[in-house]
Amino acid sequence: MRFLKQHHKYFLASFFLLAAILVFPSHTLAAPKLDLGRYKKGSQYLVVAYNIRPGKSAAIRSLPSSSSTKLATLKYSDAVVVDQSKITPGVRTKWIPVLLPNQNTTGYVSTSIVRLKAVSYDSFKKGATPYAYDAICYGLKYLGTPYQSGGNDLKKGICCSALVTKCFRKAGRYMPETYVINQYNECTFISRRQLKPGDLIFYRANTQPPYGGLVHVAIYMGNGLILNATGHTGSTYPNGGICIKTLSYGSHLASRAIYGRLS
Secondary structure, three states, rough: HHHHHHHHHHHHHHHHHHHHHHHHHHHHHHOOOHHHHOOOOOOOOEEEEEOOOOOEEEEEEEOOOOOOOOOEEEEOOOOEOOOOOHOOOEEOOOEEEEEEEEOOEEEEOOOEEEEEEEEHHHHHOOOOOOOOHHHHHHHHOOOOOOEOOOOOOOOOEEEEHHHHHHHHHHHOOOOOOOOOHHHHOOOOEOOHOOOOOOOEEEEEEEOOHHHHHHHEEEEEEOOOOOEEEEEOOOOOOOEEEEEEOOOOOOHHHHHHHHEEEOO
């Protein structure tokens, strides 16, 4: 009898565990509580939260609650800037406050599939060229601008090559008109491990020869992050428009990348 009771107890425990797994995805159950205090770095740092799980996405909510309104979705390799003003040191939480500049608000993303990293603005000064710091800082001012194919407006809509041209011209470096091939021709080429802030990353249409034309360009920020204008016309932050991504952005594109340094 005791044997049956014990097995009945184990059966119930297993049943409820299986039900929890089916109802709540594993990445949700595993959401750790973090003390975000060590990420309260101040204005000299850019702190970002980025999605590390291929094929998974995380909702950015209006409040630190899964029942609150969804404001945006953080897809794999997307990165958003943490709102450090909303961090209370010493308080452990499962929700990270993040800035949504296109909505002029702060949202909250679960720690379930997100990691954090802090990037010093001073690190941009150790870039590949003396233009890196000013170019990156200028582009970051316009996070949230929507993507526009052929667009040339930092507020209304812009394409990838126009962003690069505007950032480096603002930094004092001559750049040709806004075509990726023209920017490509301005560079000497380096390996991925040689990348420094301010280098350019070009993406080709195919992985095998003939590789096809260049389809995208981004600015390397350092620490595994890129600044770019991406998406289809109308794409918005954080998935598209002027946004931050990790180097793993668009796995179908990452394998086709060429790394260039402005000469």
